[in-house]
Amino acid sequence: xxxxxxxxxxxxxxxxxxxxxxxxxxxxxxxxxxxxxxxxxxxxxxxxxxxxxxxxxxxxxxxxxxxxxxxxxxxxxxxxxxxxxxxxxxxxxxxxxxxxxxxxxxxxxxxxxxxxxxxxxxxxxxxxxxxxxxxxxxxxxxxxxxxxxxxxxxxxxxxxxxxxxxxxxxxxxxxxxxxxxxxxxxxxxxxxxxxxxxxxxxxxxxxxxxxxxxxxxxxxxxxxxxxxxxxxxxxxxxxxxxxxxxxxxxxxxxxxxxxxxxxxxxxxxxxxxxxxxxxxxxxxxxxxxxxxxxxxxxxxxxxxxxxxxxxxxxxxxxxxx
Amino acid sequence: xxxxxxxxxxxxxxxxxxxxxxxxxxxxxxxxxxxxxxxxxxxxxxxxxxxxxxxxxxxxxxxxxxxxxxxxxxxxxxxxxxxxxxxxxxxxxxxxxxxxxxxxxxxxxxxxxxxxxxxxxxxxxxxxxxxxxxxxxxxxxxxxxxxxxxxxxxxxxxxxxxxxxxxxxxxxxxxxxxxxxxxxxxxxxxxxxxxxxxxxxxxxxxxxxxxxxxxxxxxxxxxxxxxxxxxxxxxxxxxxxxxxxxxxxxxxxxxxxxxxxxxxxxxxxxxxxxxxxxxxxxxxxxxxxxxxxxxxxxxxxxxxxxxxxxxxxxxxxxxxxxxxxxxxxxxxxxxxxxxxxxxxxxxxxxxxxxxxxxxxxxx
Numbered sequence: 104x105x106x107x108x109x110x111x112x113x114x115x116x117x118x119x120x121x122x123x124x125x126x127x128x129x130x131x132x133x134x135x136x137x138x139x140x141x142x143x144x145x146x147x148x149x150x151x152x153x154x155x156x157x158x159x160x161x162x163x164x165x166x167x168x169x170x171x172x173x174x175x176x177x178x179x180x181x182x183x184x185x186x187x188x189x190x191x192x193x194x195x196x197x198x199x200x201x202x203x204x205x206x207x208x209x210x211x212x213x214x215x216x217x218x219x220x221x222x223x224x225x226x227x228x229x230x231x232x233x234x235x236x237x238x239x240x241x242x243x244x245x246x247x248x249x250x251x252x253x254x255x256x257x258x259x260x261x262x263x264x265x266x267x268x269x270x271x272x273x274x275x276x277x278x279x280x281x282x283x284x285x286x287x288x289x290x291x292x293x294x295x296x297x298x299x300x301x302x303x304x305x306x307x308x309x310x311x312x313x314x315x316x317x318x319x320x321x322x323x324x325x326x327x328x329x330x331x332x333x334x335x336x337x338x339x340x341x342x343x344x345x346x347x348x349x350x351x352x353x354x355x356x357x358x359x360x361x362x363x364x365x366x367x368x369x370x371x372x373x374x375x376x377x378x379x380x381x382x383x384x385x386x387x388x389x390x391x392x393x394x395x396x397x398x399x400x401x402x403x404x405x406x407x408x409x410x411x412x413x414x415x416x417x418x419x420x421x422x423x424x
Numbered sequence: 425x426x427x428x429x430x431x432x433x434x435x436x437x438x439x440x441x442x443x444x445x446x447x448x449x450x451x452x453x454x455x456x457x458x459x460x461x462x463x464x465x466x467x468x469x470x471x472x473x474x475x476x477x478x479x480x481x482x483x484x485x486x487x488x489x490x491x492x493x494x495x496x497x498x499x500x501x502x503x504x505x506x507x508x509x510x511x512x513x514x515x516x517x518x519x520x521x522x523x524x525x526x527x528x529x530x531x532x533x534x535x536x537x538x539x540x541x542x543x544x545x546x547x548x549x550x551x552x553x554x555x556x557x558x559x560x561x562x563x564x565x566x567x568x569x570x571x572x573x574x575x576x577x578x579x580x581x582x583x584x585x586x587x588x589x590x591x592x593x594x595x596x597x598x599x600x601x602x603x604x605x606x607x608x609x610x611x612x613x614x615x616x617x618x619x620x621x622x623x624x625x626x627x628x629x630x631x632x633x634x635x636x637x638x639x640x641x642x643x644x645x646x647x648x649x650x651x652x653x654x655x656x657x658x659x660x661x662x663x664x665x666x667x668x669x670x671x672x673x674x675x676x677x678x679x680x681x682x683x684x685x686x687x688x689x690x691x692x693x694x695x696x697x698x699x700x701x702x703x704x705x706x707x708x709x710x711x712x713x714x715x716x717x718x719x720x721x722x723x724x725x726x727x728x729x730x731x732x733x734x735x736x737x738x739x740x741x742x743x744x745x746x747x748x749x750x751x752x753x754x755x756x757x758x759x760x761x762x763x764x765x766x767x768x769x770x771x772x773x774x775x776x777x778x779x780x781x782x783x784x785x786x787x
Contacts, residue, residue, distance in 0.1 A: 153630030158522040170524075172624065238645075243652055269594060269653045271638045354599030354639020356631045366638055368599075376641070379499035380601030380628030385524030 131398040138391035141167050142175050146395060149176015151357050154380060154389050161386045168386045175392040177399065182359055183352065183367035184400070187273055188341035190363070191280035196334060198281075199288035204318055206289070207296035219293065226286035234347030237279040242351065245278070246270030250364050261362070268364035271353030276367060279347050284337035291336060295329035296322060328415040335411040342404060345371040370400045461490070463743040468496040469503015469516030470603055471642060472540060472661050473727050477516065479762050484750055491743050500603045501627060507730040508532060513744050515730035518603020519627055520709040531733045533782045534709050536726035537751055538758065539697050539769040541662040541688040542607055544723075545673040547650045548574060548589065552674035555687060557582040559679035560615025560714075560722075566657060567595050567612065568619070569634040574655060582685075592636055594656035596649050599639035601627040607713055607725045608659040614714040615679075615722075647671050659723075662688055663766045680722045681714050688721045693769050696720035701774050708778055726775075727768065733786055741787050748783045752776055 132139075139146075141164065155173030162171055206218055250267035253274075257263035299322055307321035323330065353366025354376065360367050368376075374393050381389035467477055474497030481493045498506075500517035507515030508529045520534045544558060562578050565571035571578055575588040598605045609625035623629055631637070638656075640649040643664045650658040651671040660668055668675065677685035686692045696715040704710050712724045729748060735741035751757035758770040771779060 151630065154626060154628060156624045157524070157626050161524055174630070238648070246652065266592075266636065268636060269638050269649070269656075271640075271649070349599070350641060350645075352639075354597075354641075356633070356639070358633035358635075361635075365635075368639075376600045377628055378601070379501035380626060382501040382505040383519075383522065383525065383601075383627060385522060385528055 128398075128401065131394055131401060135391045135394035135398055137167055138175070138388060138395045141165065141169060141388060142392060142395065146175055146177060146392075147181065147399070148178055149174065150178050150359065151176045152179070154377075154384060157380075157383050157385070157389075167388070169388045170384055170386060173384075173388060175389075175395075177370065177373075177396055179355060179357065179359055180368050180370045180373045180396065181399070181403075183273075183355065184342055184369040184371070184403075186360065187276045187280060187348065187352075187367060187369060188338055190273070190277035191284055191341045192334060192338055194277065194281035195284040195288060195337060199285050199292060199333075199337075200323075200330075202285070202289045203292035203296060206293040208314070208318060215297075219290070222286050222289050222293070224286075226290060230283060230344055230347045231350075233279050233283055234350040237275055237347060237351045241275050241278060242270035244270075245275050250274060253363070263363055265362070266364070268366070269353070271351060272355075272364055272366040273352075273360050274363050275351045276348050276369070277363075279351055280341045280344055283344065283347065284341050287340055288333045288337045291333035292326065292330055295326040295333075299325055331411055331415045335407060338407055339404060342400065342407070343371050344369075345375050348372045349375055370396050462492045463490060463739055465491060465493045465514065465740070465743055465747065466496070466506075466512045467493060467514040467516060468498045468506050468512040469514075469730070470500045470518050470727065471497040472518050472603055472663055473516040473537070475663060476538065476727075476762065476766050476768065479765060480751060480757055484747060484757075488746070491747065493747065499601055500606075501601050504532075504730050507732060510732065510736070513731070513735065513740060514748070517728045517730050518725060519606040520711075520726070520728055521730065526707075526709075529732075533729075533731045533733055533785070534707060535729045535731060535748065535752075535779050535782050536708050536771060536775055537729050537748075537779070538727045538763055538771060539693065539712070540725055540727050541693045541721060541767075541769070542604055542659055542723040542725075543662055543665075543668065543688055544608075544657065544659050544676040544678060545650060545668055546657045546676065547654055547671075547673050548591075549654050551586070551588075552672055554586060555675060555677045556586065557679070557685040558676040559685075560612055560619075563657075564612045564616040564619040566593050567597070567634065567637075568623070568632040569637075582679075589655070591655040594653050595634055595637045596640055596646060596653070596656050596658040597631050597637065598641070598646065600641050602642075603627060603725070604643065604659060604661050605629060607711075607723055610711055610713040611678075611723050614711075615681075643667075647673070663768070665767050678722050680718075680720050681716050682718050682720070684718060686719070686721050688724075690769060692719055692721035693724050694772075696722070696724050697769065697772055697775075701772050704775060704778060706778060706781075708775070708782065724769075731783075731786060735786060738787070745783055745786045748786075749780065752779045752783070 151174050153172055153174045155170030157170050159171045161168045206215060210218060246269055253263055254265040254267050304317060307317045348369050349372035352368055352372060355366035355368050374396055377393060381393050477495045481495055485491055485493060500519055503515030503517045504521060506512040565578060572592060573590055574593055575590045580588060606627045609629050613620040613625045638649060640646045643661050646658045646660050647664060647667045650656045650673055677687050679685050695717055696712060699715040699717040699720050700712050714722045731744060735744055752771060754770055763770055
């Protein structure tokens with residue numbers, strides 16, 4: 104009897120998580136429903152975002168009251184989010200792998216906890232601290248050194264050609280995102296590497312593998328699932344990062360980035376920066392359209408996770424267990 | 425005791441819980457004790473008004489120990505929304521509420537507390553000590569991308585004899601919702617019909633795509649971005665006068681409705697306010713931008729307290745009323761010792777009367 108109460112409590116607690124997830128989805132859909140009706144597919148494909156004239160009398164469009172000239176297109180923010188997160192991952196994954204391998208294989212076991220702790224501490228730094236650092240240190244550095252040098256070295260690739268801009272934009276945002284993602288990926292991967300049994304490693308050595316080959320050909324394939332999981336975890340952090348990106352992105356509006364130095368806006372940071380003005384819309388359509396952005400961001404996060412599960416065969420394994 | 429501590433040490437979770445309970449135990453009574461016999465007011469909204477409230481509140485509450493006022497800088501839109509929702513007793517806003525908002529919330533008052541102004545600043549190495557002349561159409565051209573270089577014919581025409589560089593202009597705008605964006609875009613809209621028809625005005629507007637243009641957060645972000653980027657231009661609240669000077673930025677002389685180019689100072693800001701005193705309606709919702717008059721600086725605005733006429737109870741209503749009456753009084757809140765610190769201008773006498781009349785209707 105005691106056991107069954109215990110089980111019941113656990114069941115309730117566990118079901119809280121999917122229920123909360125579902126509740127968010129239902130709330131966002133319900134709240135943004137009038138915006139979904141008003142915006143249609145244009146929402147995802149439009150490059151223009153305008154709250155319209157909030158001081159004129161609202162007009163009726165398809166039976167919905169909206170401000171004059173309101174136009175909500177978020178392609179710019181979707182692109183800003185995806186491109187900055189992808190560049191951040193491209194930068195962060197090799198670094199994280201290197202650090203994780205070093206932590207797992209390169210340091211004496213005695214000092215490993217100290218180094219791991221430092222990596223985990225990095226993961227716990229609030230994002231606004233990274234943002235402030237990026238604002239004060241990284242932006243001038245990118246504007247005066249990194250961007251001109253990159254344009255000089257890689258200028259033959261259109262994406263890297265100038266104009267190099269002001270430091271605010273895709274490059275700075277991606278660099279700070281990469282910095283925030285590295286500890287997340289490193290911590291997970293190094294833990295997985297340390298979990299590999301000694302026998303497995305020794306088997307690889309017994310076959311005459313060099314140390315590098317043991318890591319590269321035996322250990323990394325063994326933790327493939329954890330590795331992809333770690334990358335998705337990092338991607339999740341990058342997609343949703345708000346404050347640091349807001350401070351560095353340059354707040355692009357109504358145009359797509361044409362090179363890596365161009366200002367951008369991401370979905371999360373745009374919601375944060377626009378909410379205050381959206382509250383001034385007496386029809387409420389602006390806030391509901393922001394909620395629709397949140398819904399799209401939510402769906403992107405879910406899709407990314409599902410793809411990751413499929414890649415790692417996670418669904419099949421869960422069933423077998 | 426030692427045993428107890430070592431026991432705690434072995435259980436980090438228990439240790440954390442104990443710390444949390446201790447914190448709650450200390451913080452709880454601290455908050456509770458003051459809530460018991462004091463009236464709590466929450467002020468939230470405009471980050472431009474926030475420094476002024478922070479000068480006012482300590483002095484006011486020292487003289488009125490029965491009132492506790494919490495101040496928050498959250499943005500004008502939030503200030504209005506939370507005053508309407510009844511979360512904040514005083515919402516601070518750089519912009520007055522629209523007709524549409526008033527229709528939905530007819531009990532809300534828009535009460536001017538002071539007058540603020542805005543400067544247009546630029547960072548052109550070698551020219552930052554020169555006050556360039558700029559007008560609305562030229563600024564609209566820069567912010568819509570039609571005017572790309574500092575030596576564009578339109579800018580040269582306004583500034584004969586000044587050698588302007590052939591450099592790309594970097595227009596900087598506010599990314600966050602802002603009363604500064606509101607009054608700047610109103611200046612462009614009222615002076616330039618094409619801007620009015622395409623972009624219009626608001627606390628966040630749909631900035632035309634200008635390659636090289638950047639968005640910055642808050643007035644400090646605007647100062648920093650223009651300091652870091654030579655050949656940039658920005659619009660900055662006059663409260664940041666000291667920061668602008670420290671950053672070595674140039675300040676433009678702006679064309680007013682009468683066609684004269686002026687810098688903001690108490691005389692020109694006061695002149696613009698005086699022009700619109702007679703036109704200010706009883707509910708005081710009016711734009712002061714692009715005022716008529718020879719000596720009127722074109723970008724000034726009322727800073728508003730957004731207050732619900734009907735407060736939760738008479739105690740709260742009395743506290744709000746008394747604080748706001750103190751704030752608009754020229755002997756107290758509107759005295760130079762407060763307003764000079766943030767470069768605001770006190771309310772003209774007739775506007776004070778209108779504000780007082782509105783404040784007295786709070787119940």
